[in-house]
Amino acid sequence: MERKTKITAEDGKQELVITREFDLPLELLFTAYSEPEIIEQWMDNEVVHHESKKHGSWQFRKKDKDGNVVFSANGVYHAFVPNEKITRTFEMDNTHFPPQLEFFTFESLTEDTSKLTMHVIYKSAALRDEMVKMGMHWGINMAHDRLQEILTKTAK
Amino acid sequence: MNLRRDVFQAIADPTRRAILLLVASQAMTAGAIAANFDTARPTVSKHLQILTECELLEQEQNGREIIYHLNPQKMKEIADFIEPFRKMWDDRFNKLEAIMKNYKPKK
Numbered sequence: 087m088e089r090k091t092k093i094t095a096e097d098g099k100q101e102l103v104i105t106r107e108f109d110l111p112l113e114l115l116f117t118a119y120s121e122p123e124i125i126e127q128w129m130d131n132e133v134v135h136h137e138s139k140k141h142g143s144w145q146f147r148k149k150d151k152d153g154n155v156v157f158s159a160n161g162v163y164h165a166f167v168p169n170e171k172i173t174r175t176f177e178m179d180n181t182h183f184p185p186q187l188e189f190f191t192f193e194s195l196t197e198d199t200s201k202l203t204m205h206v207i208y209k210s211a212a213l214r215d216e217m218v219k220m221g222m223h224w225g226i227n228m229a230h231d232r233l234q235e236i237l238t239k240t241a242k
Numbered sequence: 243m244n245l246r247r248d249v250f251q252a253i254a255d256p257t258r259r260a261i262l263l264l265v266a267s268q269a270m271t272a273g274a275i276a277a278n279f280d281t282a283r284p285t286v287s288k289h290l291q292i293l294t295e296c297e298l299l300e301q302e303q304n305g306r307e308i309i310y311h312l313n314p315q316k317m318k319e320i321a322d323f324i325e326p327f328r329k330m331w332d333d334r335f336n337k338l339e340a341i342m343k344n345y346k347p348k349k
Contacts, residue, residue, distance in 0.1 A: 091332035093324055104328075106335045114342045124345070128338040202335075218327045 095218065100211045102218070104204040112194040115202060116169045119190070131157065138166045144174070161185065169194075176206075183217065184209045249316065252296045257281065258289050262298060262312065269302070269311035 095102035108115050118124050122133040131146040138144075140163060147158040158179040165173035169192055177185035189205040208214040253259055257279065264270070264278055276286040290310060293299040297316045302309045 091328055091335055093328045093331070095324055104331055106331070108335070108339050108342075110339060110342050114345060115338075117345065117347075118338045118342050124341065127341050128334060130337075218324060 095214070098211050100209065100214050101205065101207045102214060104206070105201065107195065107199060107201045109198065110200055111198055112169050112192060112200040115200045116192050119172060120166075120168065135160075137163070139163065140165060142166065183213065186217075249296045249298065252292055252298060255289070257286075258293055261286075261289055261293060262317075265299060265310055265312050266317075269309050271307050271309055275310065 090108075091104065091106045093102060093104050118128060120138055122136045125131070125136070125146075126133050129146065131148045133144075134147055135143060135145040142163045143160065144163065145158070145160040147155050150156050159176060160179060161175040161177055163172065163174045165171055171192065172188075172190040174188050174190075175185045176188050177183070186209070187207040189203075189207075191203040191205070193201045193203070195201055206214075208217065253262070260279070261275060264275060272287060272290055275290065276283045279286055290299065294301060294310075297313055299310050300313050302311060
């Protein structure tokens with residue numbers, strides 16, 4: 087199995103690092119983070135607000151089929167340098183999770199490939215682990231959604 | 243209908259988690275496993291089939307009986323709680339890559 091996305095999360099630390107190499111030129115990779123329509127496509131979220139500049143703010147949310155907001159997050163950009171870096175805060179609304187600090191570094195590897203490094207800092211090591219475990223719940227939910235989709239299609 | 247089984251989907255069910263705990267203590271037959279649950283025997287068989295399909299359980303023929311035992315290698319995989327988180331990001335980034343490969347700048 088291909089493992090392009092790597093995660094480093096040392097025991098007891100309040101940070102983690104996610105790295106990923108893309109078969110995309112650097113400019114295209116950065117576009118996926120700067121164009122609201124593109125962010126909506128791959129993050130599967132609605133971009134409510136996106137002020138891509140220093141001290142600009144952002145807000146994403148996701149609604150279910152009935153229009154209920156099931157996910158909403160916001161934050162502030164501390165740096166937004168095209169093809170180089172994004173520094174931002176990330177806070178999930180209506181949860182007990184405090185904001186986290188995220189450093190995104192964009193690098194060119196070759197003409198056609200690039201690399202993203204996400205360095206995320208949480209308020210505590212325990213909160214980091216809790217956030218990571220939520221990934222498991224999402225994974226299960228996504229699996230259920232997929233199953234639901236397949237079942238709906240089969241039923242037709 | 244035969245769906246490809248997902249390990250995390252398999253362990254999302256409380257009965258299946260209970261079966262894994264039971265078999266972890268000792269390998270046993272389907273009958274012995276079913277005797278520990280109030281659920282109907284065919285329901286337990288279905289759970290065993292799912293757990294076997296996603297390789298959390300292994301079957302071993304012993305005369306006329308089939309003995310179920312735990313696959314420690316697969317259990318280790320799910321014990322690593324980072325893996326689902328990594329998978330989530332990997333899926334997301336794969337999507338990003340696919341979208342950007344078809345991206346046409348609006349100029």
